[in-house]
């Protein structure tokens with residue numbers, strides 16, 4: 001276990017570094033694009049206007065320009081790829097001159113339109129993963145109006161390091177966020193080549209060409225050339241895609257945000273490590289929610305190799321749906337697609353439950369003919385507790401003391417889901433709609449999840465009302481007493497103690 005863990009950490013560290021370098025590179029191009037734009041405008045205007053310099057940004061200097069130009073030049077000469085078929089550059093189009101309104105011979109005034117800047121990026125690369133001998137997924141964000149109202153297209157090249165030979169294929173785009181995006185939408189580009197690429201041991205690179213195709217400005221087909229993935233010599237091992245996965249169960253967490261309650265997260269971790277077992281792994285995404293108190297409760301599980309923590313705070317720069325959670329779950333899917341037999345997608349205020357007479361393994365075995373199944377929700381009150389707990393409440397765990405289940409009828413409740421990731425190409429938050437194989441929703445009685453809405457970001461004592469009854473109505477909502485989870489609590493506490501000792505006895509709500 002320990003060496004496996006180290007192995008994974010090492011891999012993580014390497015790929016994190018790679019991604020970092022790439023971001024710096026892309027960032028540089030964009031930063032410089034702004035400088036260059038000002039330079040171009042300045043040159044254009046200098047001929048007619050003497051006061052241009054006041055338009056320059058405060059940090060603009062000639063050396064910035066030289067730096068940017070030399071860097072842009074370095075970037076282009078450094079590339080060993082043909083750009084002949086690309087109709088543009090990474091930079092925004094520049095008007096050759098500022099157009100003015102013109103009185104025409106027939107007396108009509110021809111009005112001018114002068115574009116400045118670009119408000120949303122054409123593509124923001126997060127990651128790219130190989131998915132077999134000839135197939136890749138490239139994940140990122142792109143301007144949503146460009147996709148909704150335009151027809152941007154993607155093209156993929158694989159350039160072998162051996163011969164420099166390039167093969168090209170169309171990139172098939174998928175927008176997995178169901179139209180929820182904001183300024184940006186999530187894009188998963190599937191690049192599948194007609195035959196294996198980069199499998200000769202010499203390595204190579206995957207290049208994505210993202211073309212606006214006239215969206216944004218009909219006069220231009222701005223095409224950005226993106227080095228999405230670089231495969232060093234010897235790094236491609238096809239047995240990765242066919243050998244049995246390392247993990248039985250992998251949890252892909254969506255973006256964690258807000259002032260999270262460390263005690264609730266502690267309870268969630270212990271509960272699910274116990275449920276998922278030794279061959280499981282949890283990928284937690286920190287979008288700003290992992291403060292020092294939360295880190296404290298994650299740390300013992302990270303040490304044991306159960307948890308990988310990814311800092312995704314940088315994505316906040318790009319306005320998408322709920323901290324870009326659709327991007328994050330797809331990154332997790334493709335990153336770990338061949339490392340897990342099953343992948344689960346749910347939140348940290350939700351607890352997967354299988355009836356006591358069965359085990360998670362027996363349930364999963366009974367669902368083995370499916371590539372995906374969805375899980376029914378048991379909505380629990382985040383406020384109602386038992387009066388017999390009075391006096392002991394602060395010591396009790398959340399799922400131990402919150403025992404009233406909302407049984408209001410006729411409400412469509414969200415479901416969560418699990419997939420066999422090798423059968424899935426793109427995924428969502430509540431299910432995947434892009435997979436091969438069968439999906440079932442008929443899992444009642446086999447597996448369900450308890451949802452403690454509003455408890456994970458609550459730092460006060462959640463119990464607000466103490467009740468005796470087995471059923472009750474509070475503010476028009478009917479509740480029944482449901483102690484299913486409460487009964488598991490002693491086992492979970494013992495498991496935590498046996499696994500990580502006393503470390504977390506002092507965690508705070």
Ligand SMILES: *[C@@H]1O[C@H](CO)[C@@H](O)[C@H](O)[C@H]1NC(C)=O
Pocket residue numbers: 084085086087219220221
């Ligand atoms: C680039 O675009 C312009 C204008 O859309 C077009 O006239 C030109 O032929 C294109 N060049 C190439 C190499 O595709």
Ligand SMILES: *[C@@H]1O[C@H](CO)[C@@H](O)[C@H](O)[C@H]1NC(C)=O
Pocket residue numbers: 129130131132135136137190191192424425
């Ligand atoms: C891309 O799509 C094809 C066809 O659906 C699929 O076979 C392949 O696995 C996908 N590749 C990735 C990396 O998702």
Ligand SMILES: *[C@@H]1O[C@H](CO)[C@@H](O)[C@H](O)[C@H]1NC(C)=O
Pocket residue numbers: 079080161162163164
């Ligand atoms: C590939 O291209 C690079 C840069 O143009 C060059 O240095 C290298 O020698 C080429 N390799 C082969 C095998 O042609």
Ligand SMILES: *[C@@H]1O[C@H](CO)[C@@H](O)[C@H](O)[C@H]1NC(C)=O
Pocket residue numbers: 085086087153155209211212213214221223
């Ligand atoms: C825009 O450029 C892309 C990539 O070179 C190309 O595939 C596409 O056909 C071009 N679109 C138009 C309208 O020229």
Ligand SMILES: *[C@@H]1O[C@H](CO)[C@@H](O)[C@H](O)[C@H]1NC(C)=O
Pocket residue numbers: 237238239240243
């Ligand atoms: C490829 O990976 C498998 C395990 O997945 C390993 O046994 C094998 O030695 C690796 N091959 C190479 C060439 O590294």
Ligand SMILES: *[C@@H]1O[C@H](CO)[C@@H](O)[C@H](O)[C@H]1NC(C)=O
Pocket residue numbers: 387466467468
């Ligand atoms: C609970 O029951 C006890 C006695 O059975 C009673 O004294 C108490 O008022 C009840 N509490 C509530 C909140 O109904």
